[in-house]
Amino acid sequence: MHRQFGPIVRITPHEVHISDPDFYATIYGGHRDKDPSHFARLSLTTSSLATIEHHLHASRRRPISNYFSKQSIENMEPVITSKIQKLSTRLQEAHTSGSIVPLDAAFYALTADIISEYCYGLRVNYLDDKCFNNGLHKATKSLSKLSHIMHFIPCDFLIKSMPDWVLSLISPSVKAVLDAKESVRAKSKSILCNQKTQNLDKRTIFYALNEPGLPPQQRSLEHLVDQGSQLMGAGVETTGSTLKFIMFHLLHNKSLLVALRNELMEESQSTRWSDLEKLPYLTGVVNEGLRLFAHHFGRLTRSAPFETLYYKHWVIPAGTLISASHYYMHMDPQVFPNPHKFSPERWFDVKENGGQQNSRLVPFGKGTRRCAGQNLALAELYLVIAGVVRSFDFELFETSPDDILHYREYQIGFPKKENDGLKVEVTQVFK
Ligand code: HEM
Numbered sequence: 001m002h003r004q005f006g007p008i009v010r011i012t013p014h015e016v017h018i019s020d021p022d023f024y025a026t027i028y029g030g031h032r033d034k035d036p037s038h039f040a041r042l043s044l045t046t047s048s049l050a051t052i053e054h055h056l057h058a059s060r061r062r063p064i065s066n067y068f069s070k071q072s073i074e075n076m077e078p079v080i081t082s083k084i085q086k087l088s089t090r091l092q093e094a095h096t097s098g099s100i101v102p103l104d105a106a107f108y109a110l111t112a113d114i115i116s117e118y119c120y121g122l123r124v125n126y127l128d129d130k131c132f133n134n135g136l137h138k139a140t141k142s143l144s145k146l147s148h149i150m151h152f153i154p155c156d157f158l159i160k161s162m163p164d165w166v167l168s169l170i171s172p173s174v175k176a177v178l179d180a181k182e183s184v185r186a187k188s189k190s191i192l193c194n195q196k197t198q199n200l201d202k203r204t205i206f207y208a209l210n211e212p213g214l215p216p217q218q219r220s221l222e223h224l225v226d227q228g229s230q231l232m233g234a235g236v237e238t239t240g241s242t243l244k245f246i247m248f249h250l251l252h253n254k255s256l257l258v259a260l261r262n263e264l265m266e267e268s269q270s271t272r273w274s275d276l277e278k279l280p281y282l283t284g285v286v287n288e289g290l291r292l293f294a295h296h297f298g299r300l301t302r303s304a305p306f307e308t309l310y311y312k313h314w315v316i317p318a319g320t321l322i323s324a325s326h327y328y329m330h331m332d333p334q335v336f337p338n339p340h341k342f343s344p345e346r347w348f349d350v351k352e353n354g355g356q357q358n359s360r361l362v363p364f365g366k367g368t369r370r371c372a373g374q375n376l377a378l379a380e381l382y383l384v385i386a387g388v389v390r391s392f393d394f395e396l397f398e399t400s401p402d403d404i405l406h407y408r409e410y411q412i413g414f415p416k417k418e419n420d421g422l423k424v425e426v427t428q429v430f431k
Pocket residue numbers: 048049050061064115230231232234235236238239242294295296300363364365368369370371372373374376377
Protein backbone atom coordinates (compact mmCIF):
# COMPACT_ATOMS: atom_id res chain seq x y z
CA MET A 1 0.00 0.00 0.00
CA HIS A 2 2.87 2.37 0.72
CA ARG A 3 4.38 1.59 -2.68
CA GLN A 4 1.05 2.44 -4.30
CA PHE A 5 -0.20 5.32 -2.16
CA GLY A 6 2.93 6.91 -0.69
CA PRO A 7 4.28 7.30 2.86
CA ILE A 8 0.94 7.89 4.62
CA VAL A 9 -1.95 5.44 4.28
CA ARG A 10 -5.27 5.30 6.09
CA ILE A 11 -5.22 1.59 6.85
CA THR A 12 -8.46 1.38 8.86
CA PRO A 13 -11.30 3.89 9.27
CA HIS A 14 -9.58 5.09 12.46
CA GLU A 15 -5.86 4.63 11.86
CA VAL A 16 -3.14 6.01 9.60
CA HIS A 17 0.16 4.24 9.04
CA ILE A 18 3.23 6.30 8.20
CA SER A 19 6.30 4.76 6.64
CA ASP A 20 8.88 7.50 7.07
CA PRO A 21 11.76 6.88 9.50
CA ASP A 22 12.17 10.63 10.02
CA PHE A 23 8.64 10.83 11.46
CA TYR A 24 9.04 7.83 13.82
CA ALA A 25 10.20 9.96 16.77
CA THR A 26 7.17 12.26 16.40
CA ILE A 27 4.75 9.33 16.53
CA TYR A 28 6.34 7.72 19.59
CA GLY A 29 7.67 10.78 21.44
CA GLY A 30 5.72 13.08 23.75
CA HIS A 31 2.50 12.27 25.60
CA ARG A 32 0.91 9.45 23.69
CA ASP A 33 -2.07 7.22 24.42
CA LYS A 34 -2.44 3.66 23.16
CA ASP A 35 -5.08 2.02 21.01
CA PRO A 36 -7.97 1.02 23.37
CA SER A 37 -8.33 -2.36 21.64
CA HIS A 38 -5.18 -3.34 23.58
CA PHE A 39 -7.44 -3.81 26.59
CA ALA A 40 -9.28 -6.57 24.81
CA ARG A 41 -6.15 -8.14 23.43
CA LEU A 42 -4.08 -8.54 26.50
CA SER A 43 -6.20 -9.82 29.32
CA LEU A 44 -3.85 -7.96 31.69
CA THR A 45 -6.00 -4.89 32.13
CA THR A 46 -4.02 -2.98 34.75
CA SER A 47 -0.53 -3.80 33.46
CA SER A 48 1.56 -0.91 32.17
CA LEU A 49 1.68 -2.55 28.73
CA ALA A 50 -2.13 -2.48 28.42
CA THR A 51 -2.66 0.97 29.94
CA ILE A 52 -4.22 3.32 27.41
CA GLU A 53 -3.88 6.76 28.95
CA HIS A 54 -0.47 8.44 29.15
CA HIS A 55 -0.56 9.80 32.74
CA LEU A 56 -1.95 6.60 34.25
CA HIS A 57 0.73 4.69 32.36
CA ALA A 58 3.45 6.95 33.74
CA SER A 59 2.46 6.20 37.33
CA ARG A 60 2.17 2.44 36.70
CA ARG A 61 5.46 2.36 34.85
CA ARG A 62 7.64 4.26 37.34
CA PRO A 63 8.31 1.41 39.83
CA ILE A 64 9.10 -1.02 37.01
CA SER A 65 11.50 1.41 35.33
CA ASN A 66 13.60 1.75 38.47
CA TYR A 67 13.60 -1.99 38.95
CA PHE A 68 15.01 -2.59 35.46
CA SER A 69 17.46 0.35 35.38
CA LYS A 70 20.94 -0.33 34.03
CA GLN A 71 22.37 -0.14 37.55
CA SER A 72 19.83 -2.65 38.91
CA ILE A 73 20.57 -5.09 36.09
CA GLU A 74 24.33 -4.77 36.60
CA ASN A 75 23.75 -5.57 40.27
CA MET A 76 21.85 -8.74 39.36
CA GLU A 77 24.43 -10.04 36.90
CA PRO A 78 25.35 -12.93 39.26
CA VAL A 79 21.81 -14.32 38.75
CA ILE A 80 22.31 -14.30 34.96
CA THR A 81 25.83 -15.73 35.25
CA SER A 82 24.72 -18.57 37.51
CA LYS A 83 22.05 -19.61 34.96
CA ILE A 84 24.59 -19.47 32.12
CA GLN A 85 26.82 -21.72 34.23
CA LYS A 86 23.93 -24.17 34.58
CA LEU A 87 23.32 -24.11 30.84
CA SER A 88 27.03 -24.77 30.27
CA THR A 89 26.88 -27.84 32.51
CA ARG A 90 23.98 -29.20 30.45
CA LEU A 91 25.90 -28.53 27.21
CA GLN A 92 28.98 -30.31 28.57
CA GLU A 93 26.81 -33.32 29.47
CA ALA A 94 25.36 -33.33 25.94
CA HIS A 95 28.90 -33.29 24.53
CA THR A 96 29.86 -36.30 26.65
CA SER A 97 26.74 -38.29 25.81
CA GLY A 98 26.61 -37.16 22.17
CA SER A 99 22.93 -36.17 22.50
CA ILE A 100 21.25 -33.52 20.36
CA VAL A 101 20.32 -30.31 22.20
CA PRO A 102 17.17 -28.29 21.48
CA LEU A 103 19.08 -25.03 21.89
CA ASP A 104 16.08 -22.74 21.54
CA ALA A 105 14.19 -24.60 24.29
CA ALA A 106 17.36 -24.26 26.40
CA PHE A 107 17.38 -20.48 25.79
CA TYR A 108 13.68 -20.15 26.73
CA ALA A 109 14.38 -22.17 29.90
CA LEU A 110 17.31 -19.88 30.67
CA THR A 111 15.34 -16.62 30.21
CA ALA A 112 12.42 -18.05 32.22
CA ASP A 113 14.73 -19.11 35.07
CA ILE A 114 16.32 -15.64 35.10
CA ILE A 115 13.10 -13.58 35.11
CA SER A 116 11.47 -15.83 37.74
CA GLU A 117 14.39 -15.56 40.11
CA TYR A 118 14.99 -11.86 39.49
CA CYS A 119 11.36 -10.77 39.88
CA TYR A 120 10.04 -13.30 42.38
CA GLY A 121 13.01 -14.92 44.02
CA LEU A 122 11.52 -18.14 42.57
CA ARG A 123 13.75 -20.98 41.39
CA VAL A 124 11.59 -22.62 38.74
CA ASN A 125 14.60 -24.57 37.41
CA TYR A 126 13.43 -25.13 33.84
CA LEU A 127 17.11 -25.56 32.95
CA ASP A 128 17.06 -28.78 35.00
CA ASP A 129 14.24 -30.28 32.95
CA LYS A 130 15.42 -33.09 30.68
CA CYS A 131 13.90 -31.46 27.54
CA PHE A 132 13.98 -27.87 28.90
CA ASN A 133 10.13 -27.87 29.09
CA ASN A 134 8.86 -24.52 30.23
CA GLY A 135 5.29 -23.50 31.13
CA LEU A 136 5.97 -19.77 30.72
CA HIS A 137 7.15 -20.14 27.14
CA LYS A 138 4.17 -22.33 26.31
CA ALA A 139 1.80 -19.74 27.80
CA THR A 140 3.33 -16.78 25.92
CA LYS A 141 3.29 -18.64 22.63
CA SER A 142 -0.34 -19.63 23.20
CA LEU A 143 -1.37 -16.08 24.04
CA SER A 144 0.21 -14.64 20.92
CA LYS A 145 -1.51 -17.29 18.78
CA LEU A 146 -4.81 -15.89 20.08
CA SER A 147 -3.89 -12.27 19.40
CA HIS A 148 -5.81 -11.88 16.13
CA ILE A 149 -9.01 -13.30 17.60
CA MET A 150 -8.67 -11.23 20.76
CA HIS A 151 -8.11 -8.09 18.70
CA PHE A 152 -11.66 -8.31 17.36
CA ILE A 153 -13.44 -10.22 20.12
CA PRO A 154 -12.81 -8.77 23.57
CA CYS A 155 -12.85 -12.13 25.31
CA ASP A 156 -11.04 -11.13 28.52
CA PHE A 157 -14.30 -10.92 30.48
CA LEU A 158 -15.57 -14.22 29.04
CA ILE A 159 -12.32 -16.01 29.81
CA LYS A 160 -12.26 -14.76 33.38
CA SER A 161 -15.84 -15.90 34.04
CA MET A 162 -15.49 -19.45 32.66
CA PRO A 163 -14.66 -22.43 34.86
CA ASP A 164 -11.24 -23.96 34.16
CA TRP A 165 -12.62 -27.28 32.91
CA VAL A 166 -14.71 -25.48 30.24
CA LEU A 167 -11.65 -23.52 29.13
CA SER A 168 -9.52 -26.66 28.89
CA LEU A 169 -12.15 -28.15 26.57
CA ILE A 170 -12.42 -25.04 24.38
CA SER A 171 -8.73 -24.24 24.15
CA PRO A 172 -5.79 -25.88 25.93
CA SER A 173 -3.70 -22.83 25.01
CA VAL A 174 -5.98 -20.45 26.95
CA LYS A 175 -5.67 -22.83 29.87
CA ALA A 176 -1.85 -22.65 29.67
CA VAL A 177 -2.04 -18.85 29.90
CA LEU A 178 -4.37 -18.99 32.88
CA ASP A 179 -2.17 -21.52 34.66
CA ALA A 180 0.82 -19.21 34.32
CA LYS A 181 -1.25 -16.27 35.58
CA GLU A 182 -2.57 -18.36 38.47
CA SER A 183 0.95 -19.13 39.70
CA VAL A 184 1.75 -15.40 39.73
CA ARG A 185 -1.54 -14.78 41.60
CA ALA A 186 -0.75 -17.40 44.25
CA LYS A 187 2.68 -15.87 44.86
CA SER A 188 1.25 -12.31 44.95
CA LYS A 189 -1.51 -13.36 47.38
CA SER A 190 0.84 -15.04 49.79
CA ILE A 191 3.09 -11.99 49.79
CA LEU A 192 0.19 -9.59 50.40
CA CYS A 193 -1.33 -11.75 53.16
CA ASN A 194 1.80 -12.72 55.02
CA GLN A 195 4.23 -9.89 54.84
CA LYS A 196 4.44 -6.24 55.62
CA THR A 197 6.16 -4.12 52.96
CA GLN A 198 9.21 -3.51 55.12
CA ASN A 199 9.78 -7.28 55.38
CA LEU A 200 9.68 -7.89 51.62
CA ASP A 201 12.83 -9.04 49.90
CA LYS A 202 14.14 -5.79 48.44
CA ARG A 203 15.48 -7.59 45.41
CA THR A 204 12.07 -8.79 44.16
CA ILE A 205 9.51 -6.93 42.06
CA PHE A 206 7.04 -7.11 44.96
CA TYR A 207 9.13 -4.65 46.87
CA ALA A 208 9.19 -2.27 43.89
CA LEU A 209 5.43 -2.62 43.34
CA ASN A 210 4.60 -2.19 47.03
CA GLU A 211 6.47 1.03 47.69
CA PRO A 212 4.53 2.93 50.39
CA GLY A 213 4.50 6.07 48.17
CA LEU A 214 2.36 4.38 45.50
CA PRO A 215 -1.42 4.99 45.29
CA PRO A 216 -3.43 2.23 47.09
CA GLN A 217 -5.12 1.01 43.85
CA GLN A 218 -1.63 0.27 42.54
CA ARG A 219 -0.95 -1.99 45.49
CA SER A 220 -3.96 -4.26 44.93
CA LEU A 221 -3.77 -7.98 44.22
CA GLU A 222 -5.19 -7.46 40.72
CA HIS A 223 -2.46 -4.97 39.86
CA LEU A 224 0.33 -7.15 41.25
CA VAL A 225 -0.96 -10.07 39.18
CA ASP A 226 -1.25 -8.04 35.96
CA GLN A 227 2.15 -6.37 36.32
CA GLY A 228 3.83 -9.60 37.37
CA SER A 229 2.26 -11.64 34.57
CA GLN A 230 3.31 -9.12 31.93
CA LEU A 231 6.92 -9.31 33.16
CA MET A 232 6.92 -13.10 33.14
CA GLY A 233 5.37 -13.09 29.65
CA ALA A 234 7.54 -10.33 28.19
CA GLY A 235 10.78 -11.60 29.69
CA VAL A 236 10.93 -15.08 28.18
CA GLU A 237 9.89 -15.33 24.52
CA THR A 238 11.47 -12.08 23.26
CA THR A 239 15.04 -12.58 24.43
CA GLY A 240 14.92 -16.38 24.02
CA SER A 241 13.89 -16.04 20.36
CA THR A 242 16.55 -13.42 19.68
CA LEU A 243 19.22 -15.72 21.14
CA LYS A 244 17.93 -18.57 18.99
CA PHE A 245 18.05 -16.43 15.87
CA ILE A 246 21.58 -15.14 16.56
CA MET A 247 22.97 -18.61 17.27
CA PHE A 248 21.35 -19.96 14.13
CA HIS A 249 23.10 -17.32 12.01
CA LEU A 250 26.45 -17.92 13.67
CA LEU A 251 26.18 -21.65 12.99
CA HIS A 252 24.69 -21.32 9.51
CA ASN A 253 27.64 -19.18 8.44
CA LYS A 254 30.51 -20.34 10.59
CA SER A 255 32.89 -17.60 9.46
CA LEU A 256 30.76 -15.28 11.65
CA LEU A 257 31.21 -17.62 14.61
CA VAL A 258 34.97 -17.82 14.10
CA ALA A 259 35.29 -14.02 13.84
CA LEU A 260 33.28 -13.58 17.03
CA ARG A 261 35.22 -16.26 18.93
CA ASN A 262 38.53 -14.69 17.88
CA GLU A 263 37.40 -11.34 19.24
CA LEU A 264 36.22 -12.90 22.49
CA MET A 265 39.47 -14.86 22.95
CA GLU A 266 41.86 -12.09 21.93
CA GLU A 267 40.25 -8.81 23.02
CA SER A 268 38.72 -9.50 26.41
CA GLN A 269 38.51 -12.24 29.01
CA SER A 270 35.91 -10.29 30.98
CA THR A 271 32.49 -11.75 31.74
CA ARG A 272 30.95 -8.38 32.70
CA TRP A 273 28.23 -6.92 30.52
CA SER A 274 29.79 -3.43 30.77
CA ASP A 275 33.05 -4.78 29.23
CA LEU A 276 31.40 -6.99 26.62
CA GLU A 277 29.36 -4.04 25.34
CA LYS A 278 32.62 -2.44 24.19
CA LEU A 279 33.51 -5.30 21.83
CA PRO A 280 32.70 -4.21 18.25
CA TYR A 281 32.07 -7.61 16.66
CA LEU A 282 29.90 -8.87 19.53
CA THR A 283 27.96 -5.59 19.43
CA GLY A 284 27.47 -6.03 15.68
CA VAL A 285 26.16 -9.57 16.25
CA VAL A 286 23.70 -8.45 18.95
CA ASN A 287 22.52 -5.48 16.88
CA GLU A 288 21.95 -7.62 13.79
CA GLY A 289 19.92 -10.08 15.89
CA LEU A 290 17.78 -7.22 17.16
CA ARG A 291 17.49 -5.54 13.75
CA LEU A 292 16.52 -8.61 11.75
CA PHE A 293 14.61 -10.62 14.27
CA ALA A 294 13.38 -8.68 17.25
CA HIS A 295 11.21 -6.17 15.46
CA HIS A 296 7.72 -6.23 16.82
CA PHE A 297 5.29 -7.31 14.13
CA GLY A 298 2.26 -5.54 15.54
CA ARG A 299 1.83 -1.90 14.71
CA LEU A 300 2.25 -0.45 18.24
CA THR A 301 -0.48 2.07 17.60
CA ARG A 302 -0.50 5.44 19.38
CA SER A 303 -2.58 8.61 19.46
CA ALA A 304 -1.82 12.18 20.50
CA PRO A 305 -5.03 12.86 22.44
CA PHE A 306 -4.79 16.65 22.66
CA GLU A 307 -2.30 17.53 19.95
CA THR A 308 -2.70 18.01 16.22
CA LEU A 309 0.22 16.41 14.35
CA TYR A 310 1.51 17.58 10.99
CA TYR A 311 3.15 15.27 8.47
CA LYS A 312 4.28 17.07 5.29
CA HIS A 313 1.07 18.72 4.03
CA TRP A 314 -1.23 16.34 5.94
CA VAL A 315 -2.95 17.36 9.16
CA ILE A 316 -3.55 14.53 11.63
CA PRO A 317 -6.30 15.57 14.06
CA ALA A 318 -5.83 15.02 17.82
CA GLY A 319 -6.92 11.54 18.89
CA THR A 320 -6.29 9.86 15.50
CA LEU A 321 -4.71 6.43 15.80
CA ILE A 322 -1.31 6.44 14.15
CA SER A 323 1.39 3.80 13.74
CA ALA A 324 4.74 3.00 12.09
CA SER A 325 6.05 -0.55 11.69
CA HIS A 326 9.53 -1.29 12.97
CA TYR A 327 10.09 -3.41 9.89
CA TYR A 328 10.51 -0.30 7.70
CA MET A 329 12.99 1.22 10.13
CA HIS A 330 15.15 -1.90 10.22
CA MET A 331 14.98 -2.75 6.52
CA ASP A 332 15.69 0.66 5.00
CA PRO A 333 18.30 -0.08 2.27
CA GLN A 334 19.60 3.50 2.42
CA VAL A 335 20.77 2.95 5.98
CA PHE A 336 21.22 -0.85 5.92
CA PRO A 337 22.39 -1.84 2.41
CA ASN A 338 21.41 -5.42 1.50
CA PRO A 339 19.07 -5.30 4.51
CA HIS A 340 18.25 -9.02 4.74
CA LYS A 341 21.89 -9.96 5.24
CA PHE A 342 23.11 -10.72 8.79
CA SER A 343 26.19 -8.53 8.73
CA PRO A 344 27.85 -7.57 12.05
CA GLU A 345 30.42 -5.46 10.15
CA ARG A 346 27.81 -2.90 9.15
CA TRP A 347 27.91 -1.59 12.74
CA PHE A 348 31.67 -0.86 12.71
CA ASP A 349 31.39 2.55 11.06
CA VAL A 350 28.40 3.84 13.01
CA LYS A 351 30.28 6.90 14.29
CA GLU A 352 31.47 7.93 10.81
CA ASN A 353 27.85 7.77 9.62
CA GLY A 354 26.72 10.16 12.35
CA GLY A 355 25.07 7.32 14.30
CA GLN A 356 22.31 6.91 11.72
CA GLN A 357 22.14 3.12 12.13
CA ASN A 358 21.73 3.52 15.90
CA SER A 359 18.83 5.93 15.59
CA ARG A 360 17.08 3.54 13.16
CA LEU A 361 17.47 0.52 15.44
CA VAL A 362 14.27 0.47 17.52
CA PRO A 363 13.55 -3.14 18.57
CA PHE A 364 12.53 -1.90 22.02
CA GLY A 365 10.35 0.92 20.71
CA LYS A 366 10.85 4.55 21.70
CA GLY A 367 9.47 7.13 24.09
CA THR A 368 7.66 6.60 27.36
CA ARG A 369 6.15 3.27 26.24
CA ARG A 370 9.41 1.68 25.14
CA CYS A 371 10.37 -1.73 26.52
CA ALA A 372 10.78 -1.69 30.29
CA GLY A 373 13.05 -4.74 30.17
CA GLN A 374 15.53 -3.39 27.59
CA ASN A 375 18.53 -3.48 29.96
CA LEU A 376 17.77 -7.01 31.11
CA ALA A 377 17.36 -8.15 27.50
CA LEU A 378 20.66 -6.58 26.40
CA ALA A 379 22.56 -7.96 29.38
CA GLU A 380 21.21 -11.44 28.64
CA LEU A 381 22.08 -11.22 24.94
CA TYR A 382 25.68 -10.10 25.56
CA LEU A 383 26.39 -12.45 28.44
CA VAL A 384 24.79 -15.56 26.95
CA ILE A 385 26.26 -15.21 23.45
CA ALA A 386 29.74 -14.50 24.85
CA GLY A 387 29.49 -17.34 27.40
CA VAL A 388 28.30 -19.96 24.92
CA VAL A 389 30.60 -19.00 22.01
CA ARG A 390 33.69 -18.88 24.25
CA SER A 391 33.10 -22.35 25.66
CA PHE A 392 31.51 -24.50 22.93
CA ASP A 393 31.49 -25.36 19.27
CA PHE A 394 28.33 -26.72 17.67
CA GLU A 395 27.01 -28.09 14.40
CA LEU A 396 23.42 -27.53 13.32
CA PHE A 397 21.38 -30.74 13.40
CA GLU A 398 18.50 -31.00 10.89
CA THR A 399 17.74 -27.27 11.16
CA SER A 400 17.17 -25.16 8.06
CA PRO A 401 16.40 -21.43 7.68
CA ASP A 402 12.71 -22.33 7.22
CA ASP A 403 12.68 -23.72 10.76
CA ILE A 404 13.89 -20.43 12.20
CA LEU A 405 13.03 -17.42 10.04
CA HIS A 406 9.76 -15.55 10.51
CA TYR A 407 6.99 -16.33 8.09
CA ARG A 408 3.72 -15.87 10.02
CA GLU A 409 2.74 -13.08 12.37
CA TYR A 410 0.81 -13.27 15.65
CA GLN A 411 2.16 -10.03 17.14
CA ILE A 412 5.44 -11.93 17.35
CA GLY A 413 6.93 -13.83 14.41
CA PHE A 414 6.61 -17.57 13.79
CA PRO A 415 8.32 -19.82 11.21
CA LYS A 416 6.52 -21.33 8.21
CA LYS A 417 5.57 -24.56 9.96
CA GLU A 418 5.54 -25.75 13.54
CA ASN A 419 8.89 -27.48 14.00
CA ASP A 420 11.38 -28.62 16.61
CA GLY A 421 13.34 -25.35 16.42
CA LEU A 422 17.10 -24.97 16.69
CA LYS A 423 18.75 -28.36 17.22
CA VAL A 424 22.51 -28.67 17.63
CA GLU A 425 25.24 -31.18 18.32
CA VAL A 426 27.92 -29.99 20.76
CA THR A 427 31.13 -30.83 18.89
CA GLN A 428 33.78 -29.27 21.10
CA VAL A 429 34.22 -27.90 24.61
CA PHE A 430 36.90 -25.22 25.12
CA LYS A 431 38.57 -25.05 28.53
C1 HEM B 1 14.91 -8.79 22.74
C2 HEM B 1 14.09 -8.65 23.72
C3 HEM B 1 12.93 -7.70 23.80
C4 HEM B 1 12.31 -6.96 22.83
C5 HEM B 1 12.68 -6.87 21.36
C6 HEM B 1 11.23 -6.21 23.46
C7 HEM B 1 10.40 -5.31 22.80
C8 HEM B 1 9.42 -4.56 23.42
C9 HEM B 1 8.63 -3.55 22.76
C10 HEM B 1 8.73 -3.15 21.30
C11 HEM B 1 7.79 -3.02 23.69
C12 HEM B 1 6.77 -1.89 23.48
C13 HEM B 1 5.39 -2.44 23.29
C14 HEM B 1 4.36 -1.34 23.00
O1 HEM B 1 4.72 -0.26 22.64
O2 HEM B 1 3.19 -1.65 23.14
C15 HEM B 1 8.03 -3.71 24.93
C16 HEM B 1 7.36 -3.45 26.11
C17 HEM B 1 7.64 -4.07 27.30
N1 HEM B 1 8.63 -5.00 27.54
FE1 HEM B 1 9.97 -5.72 26.19
N2 HEM B 1 11.20 -6.54 24.79
C18 HEM B 1 12.21 -7.43 25.04
C19 HEM B 1 12.53 -8.01 26.26
C20 HEM B 1 11.90 -7.74 27.44
C21 HEM B 1 12.29 -8.29 28.73
C22 HEM B 1 13.46 -9.23 29.00
C23 HEM B 1 11.42 -7.81 29.64
C24 HEM B 1 11.51 -8.13 31.11
C25 HEM B 1 10.68 -8.11 31.94
C26 HEM B 1 10.46 -6.93 28.94
C27 HEM B 1 9.42 -6.23 29.53
C28 HEM B 1 8.59 -5.35 28.87
C29 HEM B 1 7.52 -4.61 29.52
C30 HEM B 1 7.14 -4.68 30.99
C31 HEM B 1 6.92 -3.81 28.54
C32 HEM B 1 5.76 -2.85 28.74
C33 HEM B 1 6.30 -1.48 29.04
C34 HEM B 1 5.24 -0.42 29.25
O3 HEM B 1 4.26 -0.36 28.51
O4 HEM B 1 5.39 0.36 30.16
N3 HEM B 1 10.80 -6.93 27.62
N4 HEM B 1 9.06 -4.63 24.76
